[in-house]
Amino acid sequence: MQNEGAFMSGHGDPIPMTSTACGPLKGTANVPGDKSISHRSLIFGAMCIGETTITGLLEGQDVLDTAAAMRAFGAEVTDLGGGNWSVRGVGVGGFAEPSGVIDCGNSGTGVRLIMGAMATQPITATFSGDASLNSRPMARVTDPLALFGCQTVGRTGGRLPMTLVGAREPVPARYVVPVPSAQVKSAVLLAGLNAPGQTVVIEKEATRDHTERMLEGFGAEITVRETDEAREITLTGQPELKAQHIEVPRDPSSAAFPVCAALIVPGSDVLVPGIGLNPTRAGLFTTLREMGADLTYENERIEGGEPVADLRAKFSPDMHGIEVPPARAASMIDEYPILSVVASYAQGQTVMRGVRELRVKESDRIDAMATGLRANGITVEDGEDWWIVTGAGHGNVTGGATCASHLDHRIAMSFLILGMAANAPVRVDDGGPISTSFPIFEPLMTTLGANVTREKTNLKG
């Protein structure tokens, strides 16, 4: 990996971490801002005229890389401290040509949305990332961007690094998204922003709808028509986006970790306040409740047009496996790794189907979790788009193994949660990637009572 050249970014030397069984988890877990909304706040802010102000931005490495990218395209992005940021945008179509490579680090959302945003502007940009991002499929984005007139030059197989030559005279597109992906949908809509006329995106399975909601908030003309078969989104190109004030809600995908930890550690009672329950994101919580989790929604309210609640999770010794409806997959796609941990402590089988997309995330998440869970004494069967975890039940998860995190934050955090109630400690080879989405994971879990330690190594941190 070392000599894959100057375009390869990385997060530094591995940070092995170990999680050991702990007493009850108690207290309040204030998780950071939503990663999807944080990326979009910076990118949409950069495409406005005027100053967008943001509070509660997730200051994880993925989002910081997007902030740096927006600066490279000419926006003035300022960290005002305490999660407050400001973006002075350059307007739709106003991106400058970056002088260097756009390094999106570990972030699929960052690179795919930014590719969409620049694809209909008369500039050229080269994109790269870390070893994980450089192995992920990009043709799913560059194929539809070609319909607008954007050209791609790069490695065979549609992998980063690659160079995009934006369309000088963009045309609008009509595109049926072939995989359930909010990133692809969003890339096409962002490209449509600087194309004249109407761009239409059709998705057969509803995916997270932050782009649609936020573009409307920024003043774009965007309509969504829903039928039983599809969602059809129509965007009128070349609007003037108006700068906004954005309060980023807390991330349900990060909330999943303290919630699930509380469910499996005896005696726990944890409050996770202010979590968005947008139906396109909240599938995990529905699933946990169907499994018999003691998970309640307190103080339900609407904030910024989105349903929000404080989640209270208590130790749940009697959870049972269920068949997760495949139609729910998109609304909990990032939560399957941590669900498989809860499933390990439940009775019976948890069946997860229609989840092929898990194989092209930061890692092949089915393979990464199946391998690590088996090493810790859990029975897992898997196929191309499904996997089944047979729970050992409380007190019966052996633990004791080292798990590879494969540069994947969610894999690292999931195995550290597994160790919190296992009979022997669970170790991950590298907890470094956790900083991409949940930089305060370790102190926050420690404050609740978890026993997570970094190993002393001879490596420089």
Ligand SMILES: O=C(O)C1=C[C@@H](OP(=O)(O)O)[C@@H](O)[C@H](O)C1
């Ligand atoms: O649009 C987004 O912000 C995201 C979309 C999802 O990816 P896909 O579009 O690849 O499903 C998700 O896994 C990712 O964490 C964030």
Ligand SMILES: C=C(OP(=O)(O)O)C(=O)O
């Ligand atoms: C899949 C994820 O992110 P991304 O695709 O942005 O790398 C994730 O955060 O779980």
